[in-house]
Amino acid sequence: TRSTRPQRLLKAVQKRATRGDPQSVISAIDHFCRHSEWAMNVGDEKGSILDSVVSELNPEKVLELGTYCGYSTVRIARLLPPGARLITLEFNADYAAIARQVISWAGLEDKIQLVEGASEDWIPRMKEHFGIETFDFVFLDHWKDRYLPDTKLMEDCGLLRKGTVLLADNVICPGVPDYLEYVRNSLSYKSSYFKSHLEYTKAEDGLEKSVFLG
Ligand SMILES: Cn1cnc(CNC(=O)c2cc(-c3ccc(F)cc3)cc(O)c2O)c1
Numbered sequence: 001t002r003s004t005r006p007q008r009l010l011k012a013v014q015k016r017a018t019r020g021d022p023q024s025v026i027s028a029i030d031h032f033c034r035h036s037e038w039a040m041n042v043g044d045e046k047g048s049i050l051d052s053v054v055s056e057l058n059p060e061k062v063l064e065l066g067t068y069c070g071y072s073t074v075r076i077a078r079l080l081p082p083g084a085r086l087i088t089l090e091f092n093a094d095y096a097a098i099a100r101q102v103i104s105w106a107g108l109e110d111k112i113q114l115v116e117g118a119s120e121d122w123i124p125r126m127k128e129h130f131g132i133e134t135f136d137f138v139f140l141d142h143w144k145d146r147y148l149p150d151t152k153l154m155e156d157c158g159l160l161r162k163g164t165v166l167l168a169d170n171v172i173c174p175g176v177p178d179y180l181e182y183v184r185n186s187l188s189y190k191s192s193y194f195k196s197h198l199e200y201t202k203a204e205d206g207l208e209k210s211v212f213l214g
Pocket residue numbers: 040041042066068092141142143144169170173174198199
């Protein structure tokens with residue numbers, strides 16, 4: 001049967017990228033998405049903003065909601081200091097299978113724990129299952145109707161501390177109006193918008209950076 005787009009994306013990585021070289025994996029996926037088939041990775045333009053937020057923060061404990069093919073997982077993990085850990089949650093088993101191979105090709109498996117399942121099931125288990133008290137950085141890029149409930153769930157589970165940074169993808173396209181309204185009006189967050197474009201297109205999109213004030 002016909003291959004899937006994530007399978008073709010993985011083939012492009014294995015064909016073009018060098019094992020153990022995260023930058024070549026990122027470039028191979030960007031090339032595939034620009035010249036072969038669009039895919040919903042955060043992309044190179046918003047990816048550069050993601051890089052700058054991560055580099056400035058130097059987080060030890062990172063949570064990513066929505067792995068997809070592992071593009072942003074690799075972008076983040078390549079910048080983490082030794083000993084830092086990234087937990088990434090993916091609901092879709094087919095995406096998770098591809099992401100594991102992309103992460104492995106980049107040689108970053110030691111920094112990354114990919115967990116398959118629903119974010120609402122795993123967020124309450126971060127402490128007892130992963131020994132995580134609080135996260136330093138959270139990248140939200142999963143189902144857009146889950147950004148707000150999962151943020152409230154992270155608050156309720158005590159996973160955010162004074163200074164934890166949430167960075168949300170797609171706040172314009174597809175858009176997350178309820179989440180934006182919440183983080184921009186809540187006294188518990190200092191929020192700012194980074195205007196950019198939908199990956200590999202000219203359409204407007206952006207990232208919302210929200211610092212939890214405790
Ligand atoms: C099925 N599924 C598994 N994970 C998810 C969560 N991600 C998205 O939905 C997502 C969607 C788009 C997008 C799609 C079509 C379009 F016309 C414009 C934008 C872009 C993104 O960056 C995304 O992260 C969905």
